[in-house]
Amino acid sequence: ERYVYRFGGGVSDGGKGDKNLLGGKGANLAEMASIGLPVPPGFTISTAMCARYYQEGERFPDSLRDEVADGIAHIEGVTGKRFGDAADPLLVSVRSGARVSMPGMMDTVLNLGLNDETVKGLAAASGDERFAWDSYRRFIQMYSDVVLELDHGAFEEALEIAKEDLGVTLDTELGAADWQALVVRYKAIVEEQWNKPFPQDVHDQLWGAVGAVFGSWQSERAKVYRRLNDIPGDWGTAVNVQAMVFGNMGDTSATGVAFTRDPAKGDRAYYGEFLINAQGEDVVAGIRTPQYLTKAAREAAGAKPLSMEEAMPETYVELAHVFDLLENHYRDMQDIEFTVQQGKLWMLQTRSGKRTAKAALKIAVDMANEGLISHDEAVARVDPAALDQLLHPTLDPKAPRDVVARGLPASPGAASGAIVFDAETAQQQAERGEDVILVRVETSPEDIHGMHAAKGILTARGGMTSHAAVVARGMGRPCVSGAGTLAIDAKAGVLRVDGREFRAGDILTIDGATGEVMAGRVPTVQPELAGDFGVLMGWADTVRRLKVRANAETPLDCRTARDFGAEGVGLCRTEHMFFDAERITAVRQMILAEDEAGRRTALAKLLPEQRADFTEIFEIMAGLPVTIRLLDPPLHEFLPHEEAEFAEVAKATGLGVEALRRRAAELHEFNPMLGHRGCRLGVTYPEIYEMQARAIFEAAVDVAEKSGAAPIPEVMVPLVATRRELELMKAVIDRAAAAVFAEKGRTLDYLVGTMIELPRAALKAGEIAEVGAFFSFGTNDLTQTTLGVSRDDAARFLTAYVDQGIYARDPFVSLDIEGVGELIRLAAERGRATRPDIKLGICGEHGGDPASIAFCEAAGLDYVSASPYRVPIARLAAAQAAL
Numbered sequence: 008e009r010y011v012y013r014f015g016g017g018v019s020d021g022g023k024g025d026k027n028l029l030g031g032k033g034a035n036l037a038e039m040a041s042i043g044l045p046v047p048p049g050f051t052i053s054t055a056m057c058a059r060y061y062q063e064g065e066r067f068p069d070s071l072r073d074e075v076a077d078g079i080a081h082i083e084g085v086t087g088k089r090f091g092d093a094a095d096p097l098l099v100s101v102r103s104g105a106r107v108s109m110p111g112m113m114d115t116v117l118n119l120g121l122n123d124e125t126v127k128g129l130a131a132a133s134g135d136e137r138f139a140w141d142s143y144r145r146f147i148q149m150y151s152d153v154v155l156e157l158d159h160g161a162f163e164e165a166l167e168i169a170k171e172d173l174g175v176t177l178d179t180e181l182g183a184a185d186w187q188a189l190v191v192r193y194k195a196i197v198e199e200q201w202n203k204p205f206p207q208d209v210h211d212q213l214w215g216a217v218g219a220v221f222g223s224w225q226s227e228r229a230k231v232y233r234r235l236n237d238i239p240g241d242w243g244t245a246v247n248v249q250a251m252v253f254g255n256m257g258d259t260s261a262t263g264v265a266f267t268r269d270p271a272k273g274d275r276a277y278y279g280e281f282l283i284n285a286q287g288e289d290v291v292a293g294i295r296t297p298q299y300l301t302k303a304a305r306e307a308a309g310a311k312p313l314s315m316e317e318a319m320p321e322t323y324v325e326l327a328h329v330f331d332l333l334e335n336h337y338r339d340m341q342d343i344e345f346t347v348q349q350g351k352l353w354m355l356q357t358r359s360g361k362r363t364a365k366a367a368l369k370i371a372v373d374m375a376n377e378g379l380i381s382h383d384e385a386v387a388r389v390d391p392a393a394l395d396q397l398l399h400p401t402l403d404p405k406a407p408r409d410v411v412a413r414g415l416p417a418s419p420g421a422a423s424g425a426i427v428f429d430a431e432t433a434q435q436q437a438e439r440g441e442d443v444i445l446v447r448v449e450t451s452p453e454d455i456h457g458m459h460a461a462k463g464i465l466t467a468r469g470g471m472t473s474h475a476a477v478v479a480r481g482m483g484r485p486c487v488s489g490a491g492t493l494a495i496d497a498k499a500g501v502l503r504v505d506g507r508e509f510r511a512g513d514i515l516t517i518d519g520a521t522g523e524v525m526a527g528r529v530p531t532v533q534p535e536l537a538g539d540f541g542v543l544m545g546w547a548d549t550v551r552r553l554k555v556r557a558n559a560e561t562p563l564d565c566r567t568a569r570d571f572g573a574e575g576v577g578l579c580r581t582e583h584m585f586f587d588a589e590r591i592t593a594v595r596q597m598i599l600a601e602d603e604a605g606r607r608t609a610l611a612k613l614l615p616e617q618r619a620d621f622t623e624i625f626e627i628m629a630g631l632p633v634t635i636r637l638l639d640p641p642l643h644e645f646l647p648h649e650e651a652e653f654a655e656v657a658k659a660t661g662l663g664v665e666a667l668r669r670r671a672a673e674l675h676e677f678n679p680m681l682g683h684r685g686c687r688l689g690v691t692y693p694e695i696y697e698m699q700a701r702a703i704f705e706a707a708v709d710v711a712e713k714s715g716a717a718p719i720p721e722v723m724v725p726l727v728a729t730r731r732e733l734e735l736m737k738a739v740i741d742r743a744a745a746a747v748f749a750e751k752g753r754t755l756d757y758l759v760g761t762m763i764e765l766p767r768a769a770l771k772a773g774e775i776a777e778v779g780a781f782f783s784f785g786t787n788d789l790t791q792t793t794l795g796v797s798r799d800d801a802a803r804f805l806t807a808y809v810d811q812g813i814y815a816r817d818p819f820v821s822l823d824i825e826g827v828g829e830l831i832r833l834a835a836e837r838g839r840a841t842r843p844d845i846k847l848g849i850c851g852e853h854g855g856d857p858a859s860i861a862f863c864e865a866a867g868l869d870y871v872s873a874s875p876y877r878v879p880i881a882r883l884a885a886a887q888a889a890l
């Protein structure tokens with residue numbers, strides 16, 4: 008098996024298609040060499056060697072020695088210099104390069120090949136003593152840090168002392184003799200710390216560096232980075248050994264980094280920085296302030312030091328030509344590293360450049376309009392999840408932040424406001440025009456109005472599918488949930504965190520995209536849904552097969568969803584409508600009633616209210632399907648929990664405090680998620696579902712009559728496990744429909760279907776489909792019931808589960824495709840077997856997650872339903888899944 012691949016000097020053993028084998032850097036160096044760009048010659052040791060190195064106990068096979076010797080011979084042949092030659096030595100860089108870039112995570116060694124003899128040769132050959140000794144001391148310092156793993160503080164200290172002794176402050180003020188003296192000191196430090204002299208044999212140096220680069224793949228920081236970025240540990244890194252070129256050989260030399268377009272805004276302009284007489288690490292390390300690449304950028308910034316365009320006009324023209332060539336060749340915006348050695352341009356790296364969501368959108372649309380890529384490619388280029396950044400106001404990246412806590416990034420967007428500890432106050436203050444942040448230990452459905460009134464929501468407990476998170480995403484409110492270090496004393500009106508205290512009225516800022524909680528107000532910038540967004544979404548819609556609906560129940564949410572392109576409502580959670588301040592009393596009377604007659608009296612008060620809700624939704628969603636889910640949560644959620652509230656509620660409902668307390672105790676459940684909820688309510692109190700069904704049909708007929716566009720109600724029964732449950736509920740719904748149609752003298756089409764939220768329902772989908780005309784996979788509950796993990800309590804251990812690879816990602820965020828996904832596939836298959844035209848959708852939170860959407864496409868579902876602000880994300884993800 009071959010492990011070494013050469014490039015440069017007219018040779019390219021690999022190319023851009025070989026990223027898995029050669030890593031991104033190696034593949035692109037070979038590619039640039041093959042299209043005739045000036046690349047210093049070198050070779051890549053493949054990622055396959057990295058795997059073998061670890062398999063064989065961190066040792067290299069003998070065969071690699073010969074291959075590396077050939078590789079060195081290749082570099083020597085092209086450069087005409089010899090590795091270790093005392094008269095005119097070849098120096099090399101040794102760099103890592105994984106399949107995907109892991110910036111700053113792995114090791115690099117520059118100037119390798121210098122020792123006490125070759126340093127003199129370098130000085131003679133370059134005619135520059137200072138350069139030679141500066142390079143040698145840089146090499147000793149870097150090699151000691153990266154390969155020998157010695158304490159680099161000692162080297163920095165020695166340099167500081169030397170500068171003090173000489174009475175200078177800048178490195179550039181040191182001369183050849185000063186660097187030479189420092190080399191002596193550095194070598195002494197190595198002997199002190201390592202008990203051996205600094206390696207003088209250049210081949211020992213090379214193997215040490217190669218081993219260190221492979222070793223850095225398993226460094227702690229690399230492991231953490233891989234975990235955060237979902238990079239598999241078995242990919243390994245390649246090692247690139249390449250002839251050094253020097254940007255620090257005087258004023259005709261320079262080094263720089265550049266993007267072929269603006270990575271922040273996406274504008275078509277070269278963008279970058281360079282430094283005259285410097286090595287690459289100087290640009291990155293920020294020791295000197297880099298200069299602009301173009302005259303226009305320098306002038307725009309009002310900066311003095313000349314741009315590269317002005318200081319090195321000929322080389323700049325050559326570089327600009329390379330930028331265009333690379334962009335056309337790779338058909339994407341490139342991120343480039345280059346060095347100019349005594350007027351000669353060398354390319355050291357190119358790769359697709361990282362960019363903001365805004366830039367990604369603009370670059371994709373521009374490139375398609377320029378004819379560089381197709382519309383489909385443009386659609387594929389934009390990360391759907393990144394659209395989130397564009398749809399909500401975001402914190403001004405330039406503003407300072409005083410971060411006091413961190414929670415889960417539950418709902419994106421940024422918000423600042425005064426702390427309030429309860430929903431009531433939130434609403435009152437918001438009505439007075441104040442910006443508030445609702446801070447709760449956790450939220451419940453009773454807080455909805457306060458959540459709606461607040462600019463943002465912060466909770467100490469609860470995961471990504473906690474009530475706060477789901478509702479906030481639905482409303483498009485920024486939310487940070489589960490910020491565990493917050494100690495909230497709502498009664499006293501104080502929030503303690505990390506030894507600091509905040510009181511009601513103090514200003515906080517939350518960033519729902521990062522989970523950060525900050526003291527004070529951090530300025531935000533408004534989203535700009537400019538032309539590019541609309542254009543790209545239009546292209547996405549032409550390739551997408553899956554329909555995209557919204558989870559929405561308020562008129563505002565429905566309108567937002569429609570504006571974002573929703574093709575109907577996939578989930579209208581009717582319980583949210585019951586928490587309205589005016590209705591809750593009637594709801595409570597219904598719950599507290601002793602018998603059916605009492606319940607019906609209360610339900611009669613709710614009927615017109617529900618009808619009005621549905622009328623408004625049907626009007627907004629004219630001509631589109633609307634899935635309305637009948638009441639789902641256990642009834643006790645509607646009763647007061649705090650002692651103080653009992654008297655008030657008793658008065659409002661006209662019941663004694665004692666009776667209320669007794670009924671609340673009766674309704675108490677140990678495990679309400681698996682308790683008296685969903686269709687179990689409909690089975691025991693069919694009059695509730697009957698009222699809701701009646702409200703739906705009355706509204707639908709009214710809207711059909713008024714507007715001429717008949718809505719398509721899809722009445723959905725939650726938490727069904729058996730065919731019989733759905734049969735009973737369908738009978739209630741059909742009876743209500745027949746009664747309304749008879750009264751109104753008009754019929755319309757409607758569907759009755761069910762959520763699939765329980766493993767039993769998935770298994771028995773064949774039977775259930777005989778009754779239900781559609782399935783909507785409620786993957787929040789289906790995940791919780793399949794995994795046996797409570798969606799409200801999982802935060803405590805799920806991070807550990809994800810860290811240890813038990814689940815690849817939080818299964819409440821991204822569908823557990825292997826487990827829950829198998830149930831979905833099976834239910835879809837069994838449902839279709841009995842009812843070939845059954846409508847299949849998903850309405851759990853996963854309906855807005857790109858990876859889960861790709862699964863839904865593969866499983867052949869008809870639609871996904873996501874919270875309004877995720878509708879554009881879902882449209883784009885659905886398009887990408889179809890490509």
Ligand code: PEP
Pocket residue numbers: 578580639764784785786787788789850851852
């Ligand atoms: C679900 O369980 O996936 C669902 C959509 O219903 P809810 O989140 O309201 O329980």
Ligand code: MG
Pocket residue numbers: 725764785787788
């Ligand atoms: Mg559910």
